[in-house]
Amino acid sequence: MDTLNYINNGHGLASWLLTKDHKRIALLYLVSITFFFFLGGLFAFMIRLELLTPAGDVLTAENYNKMFTMHGVVMVFFFLIPSIPAVLGNFLIPIMIGAKDLAFPRLNLISWYIYVLGGIFTLVAALSGGVDTGWTFYTPYSTAAANSHVITAALGVFITGFSSILTGLNFIVTIHRMRAPGLTWFRLPLFVWAHYATSLVMILGTPVIAITVLLVAAERVLHMGIFDPALGGDPVLFQHLFWFYSHPAVYIMILPAMGVISEIVQAFARKNVFGYSFIAFSSLAIAIIGFLVWGHHIFVAGQSVYAGMLFSIISYIVAVPSAIKVFNWTATIYRGSISLDSPMLYAFGFLGLFTIGGLTGLFLAAMGLDIHMHDTYFVVAHFHYIMVGGAIMGYLGGLHYWWPKITGKLYSEPAAKLAAGLVFIGFNLTFFPQFLVGYLGMPRRYHMYPPEFQVFNVMSTLGATILSVGYLLPMFYFVHSIFRGKPSPADPWGAKGLEWEVPSPPPTENFAVTPIVTHGTHQYAPSKEVGVV
Amino acid sequence: MSDGYPQAPSVGLPGRVSIQAPGNPHDEQSSAHPHHPKLQHHFDDMGQQAEASTLGMWVFLVTEIMFFGGLFLAYLVYRTQNPMAFQEASAHLSWKLGAFNTAVLIFSSLTMALAVRSAQTSESRGTQVFWLVTTMILGATFLGVKVIEYSEKFAHNNVPGPNFVWDGQYPAGAEIFYSLYFCMTGLHALHMVIGLGIMTVIAIMAWRRQFNTEYFTPVEITGLYWHFVDIVWIFLFPLLYLIGRHYGGH
Amino acid sequence: MSGHHVSHHVAPKSLYYLIFALLMIGTAVTVIVAYFDLGAFNNVVMLTIACTKALLVVLYFMHVRWGTRLTWVVAASGFVWLLIMFGFTLSDYLTRGWVGGTLR
Numbered sequence A: 001m002d003t004l005n006y007i008n009n010g011h012g013l014a015s016w017l018l019t020k021d022h023k024r025i026a027l028l029y030l031v032s033i034t035f036f037f038f039l040g041g042l043f044a045f046m047i048r049l050e051l052l053t054p055a056g057d058v059l060t061a062e063n064y065n066k067m068f069t070m071h072g073v074v075m076v077f078f079f080l081i082p083s084i085p086a087v088l089g090n091f092l093i094p095i096m097i098g099a100k101d102l103a104f105p106r107l108n109l110i111s112w113y114i115y116v117l118g119g120i121f122t123l124v125a126a127l128s129g130g131v132d133t134g135w136t137f138y139t140p141y142s143t144a145a146a147n148s149h150v151i152t153a154a155l156g157v158f159i160t161g162f163s164s165i166l167t168g169l170n171f172i173v174t175i176h177r178m179r180a181p182g183l184t185w186f187r188l189p190l191f192v193w194a195h196y197a198t199s200l201v202m203i204l205g206t207p208v209i210a211i212t213v214l215l216v217a218a219e220r221v222l223h224m225g226i227f228d229p230a231l232g233g234d235p236v237l238f239q240h241l242f243w244f245y246s247h248p249a250v251y252i253m254i255l256p257a258m259g260v261i262s263e264i265v266q267a268f269a270r271k272n273v274f275g276y277s278f279i280a281f282s283s284l285a286i287a288i289i290g291f292l293v294w295g296h297h298i299f300v301a302g303q304s305v306y307a308g309m310l311f312s313i314i315s316y317i318v319a320v321p322s323a324i325k326v327f328n329w330t331a332t333i334y335r336g337s338i339s340l341d342s343p344m345l346y347a348f349g350f351l352g353l354f355t356i357g358g359l360t361g362l363f364l365a366a367m368g369l370d371i372h373m374h375d376t377y378f379v380v381a382h383f384h385y386i387m388v389g390g391a392i393m394g395y396l397g398g399l400h401y402w403w404p405k406i407t408g409k410l411y412s413e414p415a416a417k418l419a420a421g422l423v424f425i426g427f428n429l430t431f432f433p434q435f436l437v438g439y440l441g442m443p444r445r446y447h448m449y450p451p452e453f454q455v456f457n458v459m460s461t462l463g464a465t466i467l468s469v470g471y472l473l474p475m476f477y478f479v480h481s482i483f484r485g486k487p488s489p490a491d492p493w494g495a496k497g498l499e500w501e502v503p504s505p506p507p508t509e510n511f512a513v514t515p516i517v518t519h520g521t522h523q524y525a526p527s528k529e530v531g532v533v
Numbered sequence B: 001m002s003d004g005y006p007q008a009p010s011v012g013l014p015g016r017v018s019i020q021a022p023g024n025p026h027d028e029q030s031s032a033h034p035h036h037p038k039l040q041h042h043f044d045d046m047g048q049q050a051e052a053s054t055l056g057m058w059v060f061l062v063t064e065i066m067f068f069g070g071l072f073l074a075y076l077v078y079r080t081q082n083p084m085a086f087q088e089a090s091a092h093l094s095w096k097l098g099a100f101n102t103a104v105l106i107f108s109s110l111t112m113a114l115a116v117r118s119a120q121t122s123e124s125r126g127t128q129v130f131w132l133v134t135t136m137i138l139g140a141t142f143l144g145v146k147v148i149e150y151s152e153k154f155a156h157n158n159v160p161g162p163n164f165v166w167d168g169q170y171p172a173g174a175e176i177f178y179s180l181y182f183c184m185t186g187l188h189a190l191h192m193v194i195g196l197g198i199m200t201v202i203a204i205m206a207w208r209r210q211f212n213t214e215y216f217t218p219v220e221i222t223g224l225y226w227h228f229v230d231i232v233w234i235f236l237f238p239l240l241y242l243i244g245r246h247y248g249g250h
Numbered sequence C: 001m002s003g004h005h006v007s008h009h010v011a012p013k014s015l016y017y018l019i020f021a022l023l024m025i026g027t028a029v030t031v032i033v034a035y036f037d038l039g040a041f042n043n044v045v046m047l048t049i050a051c052t053k054a055l056l057v058v059l060y061f062m063h064v065r066w067g068t069r070l071t072w073v074v075a076a077s078g079f080v081w082l083l084i085m086f087g088f089t090l091s092d093y094l095t096r097g098w099v100g101g102t103l104r
Ligand SMILES: [Cu+2]
Pocket: A246, A247, A250, A293, A294, A296, A297
């Protein structure tokens, strides 16, 4: 192919490291995020290896604490939060809205460098001995007791937070100000709606974790009394501040995945989404109500029971917009002309796993039940069903769906189907036993456990092994496709949307001429809005 | 618009998305300002570019509100827990210096607003630079007073940490108060230092006659930032300096 | 966002001077009121004046008075979210004493 596109328009390392093209920056993110994903996976592997037997034989208790901390920090802050927004959102939002780039291209590049800088801090913390506080950095342990590299890791989180803020800011301004003529809000792809809602959470939540982490650093380094009860502080205040961000952060991970699923379900059921505006508004509802539930993390931490009741009730309410989405996707698939290509397999996986994750979340939102379940493997299983079963399934589904657009190459579909199957089986084998063992009372964050729990843990480790094969496989066929894959047409799936109308891979400025949109961008079938053409 | 790229093929449903060259309503403005040197390639016109920048700044300020908000929340919680200690500790701050700095900062907000106005109305570069430099001098004055206040606290070991000394009734609560005092005013001062840095660049640009009615967004968003810093101080001043006035202050 | 026009409202200088004077008066009143012990009412007066001053700065110095509806929404959302954070956190701290002998 000798047509000029964003990949061959400029060569050499500098043309990539200094690029302001949102598509190239998305690829920079893709590479660095993939690195952190496998790094976090390595820590997870060490955890599962240790838990294969009841005795603590592979790692010391201290090293085990460091493993689950580094696993959490890397996966949450350096993989899950940036994954879909920074890679797929960055690549697709300008194209989907008919713009040449994000509103602030230079800021976009800067945010990648900030992410890398935060990542370097975290790597330094990991290599120089690790952190053992848990990814939650709870005080006063993190400020007064822990003798690991808390400050370095906390600074890593602080720095990468700004990357997230700048991405959210860029998206909000872009979606408000850069839409092509005629592309009204209710013609936008649901992927864009989901990212708009995500950006709101990034903007409103991330600064709070930034200041919280800064206060932890101040207390630890300067011994100022802020959270440490010995110095007159209140550790529960830390938990309020921490979860004010960190509960909504779950929606930073899951909302973009929901956006991906909305696109995939329409494309592979060949139907317009059922209840467009319900899905669009439920994204906003999740973003907003999601800010009002953080107290469900501290039911047993000393929070007033009255506040607990309030947070419990709202936690139930926030399940409603998520359920609306699941019902609407199901209704979209119903009587659709379904093709089971690999992106759709991930979407099906998402639907089932996210539903299980969401429903078990309701168990934990009940204050009475939470006293039994708190800090057990039931919680671990629940949030992995959301974060891995939901967010990563969405990420992989999106990556498979848009890979031909991003690279201009087709990957091996049988290999992709195999990987999707392995991920689904491996995931369930890893985490379903954890619901059971957690319900039976196995606490999280210990490197030893009573022998009667071993059978569940062996299943879990076996599942994790299968899961890791499922995650490694795409590395091979994706990379293979870049060199050997057949060139992709502009629209290999027969999907709708502006991104499928530009060539694969798109030219640097996306559109030779700014498109003028006269109908919703996703018309799989004529609808009322189309009217008489 | 770049030549040489293939025209986006219209493989979609015909009539759904029409790709037309002329008649784009967004292009009307840009034809009125052909190739303004400050227009970035991905914007249609100067208006869109300016609106994007100011919206971006407002969104950024929302993140700043939440950033300082965490500190204000800590203040709220600890003050409800230690009401007397906070009054006692506050009484040891110099309300005169605080009030002086409040006046300085409000005055600097006025000069900043006039700086934006002078760029907006294409006044001479001398006028633009004058208001910017006045604002910077006022900002520097504020920081100078802050240095005096801080060094007084350091001299009396009223800085939280292992060497904290408090001869009042409530040493534990007072230490929390001063932890918050230093975090809040310290971060506020850091914002002012950053503001002064930005304003230096803006003043140089103004001197090079870069701002006029057509293009003054950088001055405008710097102004937004500076006013925000002023607003933070409007709350910090009474909450830190004045709550102990009637407590037997001096 | 309909019209992409550069023009912004140019406020008369006299308006800026008026706002400046109001801000200075507000500061003076805050300082004076702080000398009288009004109990909890001190906080009410202090914060009412501070909010009014902040509102003046936002509306006039920051031009929101003449801004788009979007600017209004964005500017307000920051303060609304702040109140959400304060309110829900206080729902914990202010109700802890309601159950005797359990939590504190
Ligand atoms: Cu939560």
